[in-house]
Amino acid sequence: MKLQLTFNGAQASSDQLIAILASAGANTSININTAQSIPTPALKKIIQAAGSKNLNLEFNGAQLSGNQGDQIKQALAVAGAATTISINTAQAVQTAVIVSIIRAAGSKKLHADFDGAQLSGNPGDQLKQALAAAGANTGISVNNAQSLVTSNLVSVVQSARSKRFSAAFNGSKLSGSPGDQIKQVLLAAGVKTNISVSQAQAIFTPTLVSVVKTAASKNLNLSFVGSKLSGNSGDQLKQVLAVAGANTRVSLNSAQSLQLTALISIIQAAGSKKFGADYNGTQLSGSAGGQIKQAVAVAGINTVISVNTAQIILTQMLISIIQAARSKTLAFDFNGAQASANQLAQATAVAGANITISVNTAQVQTTASLMALVRAAG
Numbered sequence: 001m002k003l004q005l006t007f008n009g010a011q012a013s014s015d016q017l018i019a020i021l022a023s024a025g026a027n028t029s030i031n032i033n034t035a036q037s038i039p040t041p042a043l044k045k046i047i048q049a050a051g052s053k054n055l056n057l058e059f060n061g062a063q064l065s066g067n068q069g070d071q072i073k074q075a076l077a078v079a080g081a082a083t084t085i086s087i088n089t090a091q092a093v094q095t096a097v098i099v100s101i102i103r104a105a106g107s108k109k110l111h112a113d114f115d116g117a118q119l120s121g122n123p124g125d126q127l128k129q130a131l132a133a134a135g136a137n138t139g140i141s142v143n144n145a146q147s148l149v150t151s152n153l154v155s156v157v158q159s160a161r162s163k164r165f166s167a168a169f170n171g172s173k174l175s176g177s178p179g180d181q182i183k184q185v186l187l188a189a190g191v192k193t194n195i196s197v198s199q200a201q202a203i204f205t206p207t208l209v210s211v212v213k214t215a216a217s218k219n220l221n222l223s224f225v226g227s228k229l230s231g232n233s234g235d236q237l238k239q240v241l242a243v244a245g246a247n248t249r250v251s252l253n254s255a256q257s258l259q260l261t262a263l264i265s266i267i268q269a270a271g272s273k274k275f276g277a278d279y280n281g282t283q284l285s286g287s288a289g290g291q292i293k294q295a296v297a298v299a300g301i302n303t304v305i306s307v308n309t310a311q312i313i314l315t316q317m318l319i320s321i322i323q324a325a326r327s328k329t330l331a332f333d334f335n336g337a338q339a340s341a342n343q344l345a346q347a348t349a350v351a352g353a354n355i356t357i358s359v360n361t362a363q364v365q366t367t368a369s370l371m372a373l374v375r376a377a378g
Helices: 012-023 040-050 068-076 094-106 125-133 148-160 178-188 204-216 237-241 260-270 288-300 315-325 341-350 367-377
Strands: 003-008 028-033 053-060 083-088 109-115 138-143 164-170 193-198 218-227 249-253 274-280 302-310 329-333 356-361
Touching: 003 367, 012 028, 012 138, 012 367, 040 053, 040 068, 040 094, 068 083, 068 094, 083 094, 094 125, 109 302, 109 341, 125 138, 125 148, 138 249, 148 164, 164 329, 178 193, 204 218, 204 237, 218 237, 218 341, 237 249, 237 260, 249 260, 260 274, 260 288, 288 302, 288 315, 315 329, 315 341, 329 341, 329 367, 341 356, 356 367
Parallel strands: 003 028, 003 356, 028 053, 053 083, 083 109, 109 138, 138 164, 164 193, 193 218, 218 249, 249 274, 274 302, 302 329, 329 356
Antiparallel strands: none
């Protein structure tokens, strides 16, 4: 079993985090968002307690105070090999500062994410400077990539070369000829560049198929919203899956919105292609467990079936789903503020190596119950 615990840095106590990190094994990842809310001395103690444990710290670039880069630099200085530090809304940090942070990272694991809709000045310049300073373990990404002029974005992608770079498009916000911008970026993409498109169902199917064909062996991720699929709800995904290459991943969220027969047909069409189907636990009705079990039964080796707000599912049904999975890949995400310690304990007790259990707002759970989960994960 893989265990992921996510804490809100503004609400979690450093004592709780240190205690859990001390017990964490190789199968547990600890994530702390709003890390900028933790006083720097306490943050350094948490990082030092992690040692070689899997720790992910996320800072909000728009909420950094004082010397914007100082807290992150101090965190990087004590970070171990398994600690990753990320900055969202990185465009809110002065370019000179973000570049100095990236340089200070050296070989440490760092990720900086920029919002393309909020980049100012020459939109590609800040990204290019960040990429130029990036080391082998630093990733640079831009969301709302469709907000950049295509020529600027292509220039950024070309400047990435062998650096780790990602560009995320919102398919519902593409203008002009929707596929052209993505195609040009894909053609310029290097082996370490990842292109993703959310709201992919908003793009006409022939255009989307053309985009996937253009991707060929490039890294491409397409995400569809099940409740927004039109016409034959499975047809668009099947056509995309049919032409998907080895490095293309297709995912479907709000999978419960589709009729079971349509969903099963899509999963079967995926075969050994990379595919994911995510259910919203709060919207499951009737024999929810039976529906998920049938999806798991036909899942291929590269298909992941996941459930968010999993705490809504009755514990015994949840256990039967996990037990029915056998060697199939399943992921369950629980809201720690709504799940009981008993439910989480029972789920982890039966989870095999192919199961991932995630708990967000984990700071609401008691330290004792979280430590029990960590011990169960091994």
